[in-house]
Amino acid sequence: MSFQPTIVSFLCNWCSYTGADLAGTSRMKYASNIRIIRVMCSGRIEPTFVLKAFREGADGVLICGCHPGDCHYHEGNYKCLRRFHLLQKYIKQMGMDEDRLQLKWISASEGKQFAELADSFTEEIRNLGPCKVKEVMETLT
Amino acid sequence: MEETRIGLYVCWCGTNIAKMVDVENVAKEMESMPNVVVSKDYKYMCSDPGQDLIIKDIKEHNLNRVVVSACSPRIHELTFRKALENAGLNPYMFEMANIREHDSWVHTDREEATRKAKTLIAGALNRVRWHESLEKRTVDMNPATLIIGGGIAGISAALEIADSGKKVYLIEKSDKLGGHLLNVDLTYPYMYSAQEMIKPKIDRIENNPDIDIFLNTQIEDLTGYVGNFQTKISQDGAEKELKFGSIIVATGLRAFNPDSIKDYDYANFPNVITSVEFEAMLKSGKILTKEGKEPKNISIIHCVGSRNHDYHEYCSRTCCMTALKYSNQIRSALPDSHIYHAYADMRAFGKGCEELYTKTSGKDVIFLMYDQKNDLPKIKKASVKDKCEMLIELNEKLSGESVEVAADMVILMVAMESNDNAKTLGQTVGVSLCGNEFYIEKHPKLDPVATTTDGVYVVGSCQSPKDIPDSVSQARAAAARILAKINYGTVEVEVTTAVVNEELCCGCQTCVCVCPYTAISYDEEKNVSVVNEVLCKGCGTCGSACPTGAIKCRHYTDQQILSQIEGLLSKSLELQEV
Numbered sequence: 001m002s003f004q005p006t007i008v009s010f011l012c013n014w015c016s017y018t019g020a021d022l023a024g025t026s027r028m029k030y031a032s033n034i035r036i037i038r039v040m041c042s043g044r045i046e047p048t049f050v051l052k053a054f055r056e057g058a059d060g061v062l063i064c065g066c067h068p069g070d071c072h073y074h075e076g077n078y079k080c081l082r083r084f085h086l087l088q089k090y091i092k093q094m095g096m097d098e099d100r101l102q103l104k105w106i107s108a109s110e111g112k113q114f115a116e117l118a119d120s121f122t123e124e125i126r127n128l129g130p131c132k133v134k135e136v137m138e139t140l141t
Numbered sequence: 142m143e144e145t146r147i148g149l150y151v152c153w154c155g156t157n158i159a160k161m162v163d164v165e166n167v168a169k170e171m172e173s174m175p176n177v178v179v180s181k182d183y184k185y186m187c188s189d190p191g192q193d194l195i196i197k198d199i200k201e202h203n204l205n206r207v208v209v210s211a212c213s214p215r216i217h218e219l220t221f222r223k224a225l226e227n228a229g230l231n232p233y234m235f236e237m238a239n240i241r242e243h244d245s246w247v248h249t250d251r252e253e254a255t256r257k258a259k260t261l262i263a264g265a266l267n268r269v270r271w272h273e274s275l276e277k278r279t280v281d282m283n284p285a286t287l288i289i290g291g292g293i294a295g296i297s298a299a300l301e302i303a304d305s306g307k308k309v310y311l312i313e314k315s316d317k318l319g320g321h322l323l324n325v326d327l328t329y330p331y332m333y334s335a336q337e338m339i340k341p342k343i344d345r346i347e348n349n350p351d352i353d354i355f356l357n358t359q360i361e362d363l364t365g366y367v368g369n370f371q372t373k374i375s376q377d378g379a380e381k382e383l384k385f386g387s388i389i390v391a392t393g394l395r396a397f398n399p400d401s402i403k404d405y406d407y408a409n410f411p412n413v414i415t416s417v418e419f420e421a422m423l424k425s426g427k428i429l430t431k432e433g434k435e436p437k438n439i440s441i442i443h444c445v446g447s448r449n450h451d452y453h454e455y456c457s458r459t460c461c462m463t464a465l466k467y468s469n470q471i472r473s474a475l476p477d478s479h480i481y482h483a484y485a486d487m488r489a490f491g492k493g494c495e496e497l498y499t500k501t502s503g504k505d506v507i508f509l510m511y512d513q514k515n516d517l518p519k520i521k522k523a524s525v526k527d528k529c530e531m532l533i534e535l536n537e538k539l540s541g542e543s544v545e546v547a548a549d550m551v552i553l554m555v556a557m558e559s560n561d562n563a564k565t566l567g568q569t570v571g572v573s574l575c576g577n578e579f580y581i582e583k584h585p586k587l588d589p590v591a592t593t594t595d596g597v598y599v600v601g602s603c604q605s606p607k608d609i610p611d612s613v614s615q616a617r618a619a620a621a622r623i624l625a626k627i628n629y630g631t632v633e634v635e636v637t638t639a640v641v642n643e644e645l646c647c648g649c650q651t652c653v654c655v656c657p658y659t660a661i662s663y664d665e666e667k668n669v670s671v672v673n674e675v676l677c678k679g680c681g682t683c684g685s686a687c688p689t690g691a692i693k694c695r696h697y698t699d700q701q702i703l704s705q706i707e708g709l710l711s712k713s714l715e716l717q718e719v
Binding site (some may be wrong): 039041066 | 657697
């Protein structure tokens with residue numbers, strides 16, 4: 001029996017979501033654990049979204065945005081990067097492994113990189129084991 | 142509040158989805174989800190009967206929300222929004238679940254893929270519940286067009302637009318118009334003179350009062366949005382501001398530098414020349430070696446820098462035919478010469494091209510095939526007894542023999558590659574690069590000249606290597622798109638903008654600092670932030686930064702996304718341990 005982690009991934013519309021689409025049109029295969037949510041820009045990803053995903057039972061959260069300099073909205077990805085670093089610190093303080101949250105840059109042409117990332121991230125979260133946040137929260141309430 | 146009534150449609154996409162996802166089971170099972178009134182599966186939801194099915198159900202079942210679970214929303218979101226509109230429903234009361242690109246095409250276990258489809262749909266159903274009607278907004282279209290690049294593509298587009306009496310600003314970074322065609326002698330397959338084609342066009346451009354030409358000019362920045370762009374250009378150090386409604390990027394290509402291919406030793410053999418240099422030689426009217434003699438043996442090596450993982454993976458498209466053109470021109474100028482082609486594959490697609498190949502083959506030209514992936518030809522110095530300057534060694538693929546070919550001149554058919562400033566310019570105008578560093582079009586098949594930035598078009602070889610007819614077609618297609626918009630007079634702009642709830646806003650101005658478009662200002666009297674909806678492009682960065690939750694990002698609201706997360710992670714749909 002191997003643990004099947006649940007992963008939520010936030011992708012920006014212009015680069016990363018298109019990159020994930022390209023992985024599809026190129027028929028690349030990757031682990032089915034990842035569930036994608038589209039936002040216009042990685043700058044739109046609020047800390048609340050990430051925390052909500054963990055609260056609802058995600059074992060890992062993967063954020064992808066345009067490469068530095070390529071943001072469709074000029075600099076939303078830099079803002080995402082700043083929030084990401086803070087958020088990683090925050091979830092660590094909450095007692096979670098900070099690697100459960102990751103930020104990677106995927107361009108519209110990087111379908112292959114997205115497929116590889118989906119696999120490697122799933123594997124990493126599988127090794128970390130289930131995230132207990134939801135369970136703990138339910139005991140508390 | 143009105144009762145939420147959702148229609149769910151699960152698409153088979155022929156076998157594309159149905160092969161990996163049990164669509165019938167999905168449609169059946171999701172019918173029991175809250176607020177779902179009808180749930181159906183259908184072969185092709187995007188087809189007319191598919192759309193009619195939705196329209197009919199909306200009316201019959203009084204639906205006020207629709208979820209289509211099919212391909213990527215990047216492909217058909219607009220199609221279905223239109224269908225909703227036709228049924229009298231606001232187009233934003235719609236959500237798509239991507240179960241093709243993100244599911245059936247990328248997974249191999251049918252059970253898992255089916256379960257994943259259900260989670261994605263559950264997310265979409267949860268999200269659509271919070272969707273709100275949004276009203277279309279239009280702005281006036283500035284009828285001027287900015288064209289960047291004065292090669293054949295830029296010139297063709299400029300004339301097409303200016304001939305309709307609309308203003309064109311044509312920007313060229315060098316000191317003359319014409320681009321690479323200025324250095325070309327004859328063109329394949331019909332041997333028309335390039336100069337006879339381009340010169341009259343340049344004359345027409347220079348005499349057209351609707352075209353302002355800016356030579357030695359680069360664009361510095363770009364602001365605005367479709368219909369209303371503006372830029373600063375710098376010409377010989379002087380800055381000028383231009384305003385226009387559309388942009389055509391036609392910046393072309395550059396030739397590959399063969400220095401990096403050791404076996405060809407381009408740097409050290411004076412008579413190993415590139416196709417660009419040979420073209421100049423043809424244009425000057427004399428084919429001569431560096432020593433000033435007529436070459437007896439001429440070899441043409443194909444695919445230099447193309448179709449090889451060490452250089453460029455792609456095919457540069459024009460070199461095979463250009464090489465055949467050279468054979469014909471050499472044969473006319475030097476009837477007794479020996480002409481050899483070292484080639485990988487002969488790619489003779491396009492009108493008149495196969496015919497050119499057949500014609501050339503009958504002119505005593507020898508074709509030798511080599512293995513482009515693993516075994517490139519080698520050029521080495523010949524000895525005195527060889528009676529030529531160089532020898533080309535290659536393993537001929539069809540015969541399986543190793544051959545040596547005498548050469549006094551070797552022409553390297555160099556690849557086309559993107560310009561060195563492609564990335565910087567792309568970032569300025571909001572167009573991304575593909576893996577080969579050419580600009581990405583909006584859709585490779587259905588929208589090949591538009592880009593993801595509304596109002597910005599890419600034409601010619603900056604989008605991928607192209608010959609003259611393809612560049613001209615693309616340029617004129619973009620011109621037609623722009624003229625249609627100008628003719629209409631107004632353009633629809635993004636309605637998914639941010640909006641401030643003045644009751645909640647505390648006036649901290651965090652949003653003012655983070656907005657990349659200076660679309661948010663501070664109303665000192667009311668002590669609140671105000672969004673200028675014309676400038677806002679809907680990125681949502683302000684919404685994430687707002688500490689009080691006063692900013693709502695339309696169509697990407699907190700409530701919508703949080704609900705989607707809940708749906709995606711609903712307990713009943715969790716992955717099983719295996």
